[in-house]
C-alpha cells in the first residue's frame with residue numbers, strides 16, 4: 001500500500017513537471033524570446049557578462065591566473081544569446097545551446113550561421129540534457145542561464161545537474177527574478193488568469209494585445225500602475241513576446257531571494273559576485289567583488305531581502321558563482337585550449353566599441369572615447385601587466401572608479417592596493433527607498449463576474465504591494 005502511494009505521488013509530480021514544460025514550450029514556440037528582428041545586428045559586446053571570459057576573470061582574482069577555457073553551456077538559450085555568446089567565446093570551444101522551444105533554436109541557429117567556432121543546438125529539457133552529459137562524461141567550463149530557472153517546476157534539480165556537469169573551477173552566471181519586487185506584476189498576472197485571459201486559452205497574439213489594452217486602461221485610472229508601467233516601458237508593452245513573458249506567463253515561481261541563494265550555495269558553489277545593473281546597492285561593499293569577501297551567504301541574502309522589501313532593490317538577481325573547493329582551476333578535461341590562440345581571439349574584440357552600460361551612469365558618462373577605449377583594451381588584455389590600468393583612465397575620480405568596478409569594467413588585479421580598496425568600498429552611506437504614487441481602486445459598481453472578483457483581488461494585492 002505504502003509503495004503504491006509513493007508511486008502515485010511520483011507520477012503526479014511527473015505529470016505536473018511535464019505539463020509545466022509543455023506550457024512553457026508552447027509560450028516560447030509562439031513567442032521566441034526576446035524576439036529581436038532577425039536582420040538586426042545586436043551589439044554583442046554588451047553581452048560581456050554572459051561570456052565565460054568575464055566569469056573566469058572574476059574567479060581568478062586573488063590567484064593571479066586565468067582559469068582555463070572549455071565548452072560553454074547556455075541553458076534556456078532563447079533566440080539571441082547563442083549568437084552573442086558565440087561572438088565572445090574562443091572559436092576552439094563549442095557553445096552548446098539548450099532550449100525547449102524549437103522556434104527559438106531555429107532563429108538562434110540562423111543567427112550563428114556565419115559565426116566562427118562550433119555551436120550545438122538541442123531541443124530538450126535542461127535536466128534531461130544534463131543527465132545525458134552525465135552518462136557521456138561531458139563537462140562544461142562555464143554555464144550561462146539567464147531567465148530560465150524561475151520557469152521550471154523544480155529548479156533545484158537543474159542546479160544540482162549543472163553543478164555536477166561543471167568542470168573543476170567552472171563558473172555559472174545566472175539571472176532569476178527578484179520576486180518580492182514583482183508583487184505588482186504577480187497581481188496583474190493573477191488578474192489576467194482570473195478573467196481567463198492567457199496565451200494558452202486565447203489566440204496568443206490577440207491575448208497580448210487585449211492585455212496591453214487592459215493595462216493602458218488601468219494606467220489611466222491608477223497613478224501607481226501608470227508609474228510602474230512607465231518604468232516597464234513601451235518596448236515591453238508593444239512587444240507581444242515581452243508582454244506574454246511578463247504578464248501572461250503560464251509558470252513563474254515566486255520565490256524569496258534567500259531560497260535562490262540557498263539552492264546554489266547548498267549545491268556546492270561559491271558566490272563570486274552580484275551584478276548591480278541599476279546601481280541600487282551602492283551602500284554595500286562592491287557586490288561584484290565578493291571573491292575575497294568573508295560575508296556569509298545569509299548576510300548577503302538578508303541585505304538583499306531587506307532592500308527588496310522596501311523597494312530599494314528592484315533589479316533581478318544576476319549572480320556569478322564558481323565551483324567551490326577545487327584545488328586546481330582546470331576546465332573541460334577533454335579539450336585543452338591553446339592560450340595563445342585565446343589571446344588572439346581577445347585581440348580581435350578590441351576593434352569593437354566597449355559595452356554601453358559601463359558609460360551609462362552619471363559617474364562614467366563624461367569619460368572621453370580615448371579613456372573608454374583604454375578601459376576596454378585593458379579589460380581584454382592577456383597577461384596581468386598588460387591589464388594594469390592607470391588612474392588617468394578613469395579621470396582620477398574615485399567615484400568613477402567605483403562605478404566602473406561595480407559594472408565589471410575594472411577588476412581588482414588591475415589596480416594597486418590603494419585603488420583596489422577604494423573600488424571595493426561602499427559608494428554611499430544609505431540608499432533612499434523610492435516613493436510610489438497611490439493606487440486608485442479599479443473595481444466599480446456593477447462589475448460583472450469573473451472580472452468583478454478578479455479586480456477586487458487585484459486592488460487588494462496592489463495596495464499591499466505599495467505598503
Ligand SMILES: C[S@@+](CC[C@H](N)C(=O)[O-])C[C@H]1O[C@@H](n2cnc3c(N)ncnc32)[C@H](O)[C@@H]1O
Nearest residue numbers: 028033076077078099100101125126146147148
Ligand atoms: C525568458 S527566456 C530567456 C532566454 C534567454 N536566456 C535570454 O536571456 O534571452 C527563457 C528560456 O528558457 C527556456 N526554458 C524554460 N524552461 C526550460 C527547460 N526546462 N529546459 C530548457 N529550456 C527551458 C524557454 O524555452 C525560453 O527560451
